[in-house]
Amino acid sequence: MKEIFKDKTVLLPLITAVMLTIVSAVIMYFGSLLWIIFFSLAQINLFLGMYRIMKHVQS
Secondary structure (H helix, E strand, C coil), X not given: CHHHHHCHHHHHHHHHHHHHHXXXXXXXXXXXXXHHHHHHHHHHHHXXXXXXXXXXXXX
């Protein structure tokens, strides 16, 4: 096991793979958060639009 970690040619791809995994996970996490925020904003706008239409129809 120690020989593997001493060998730089094995260690470098391992580190880059771990880093890429972490980076992609973070991007996916923030991407999903942004998606949820935009989706909820769109729903709020939709409900406001429907409410205004209903008020307009009633008056």
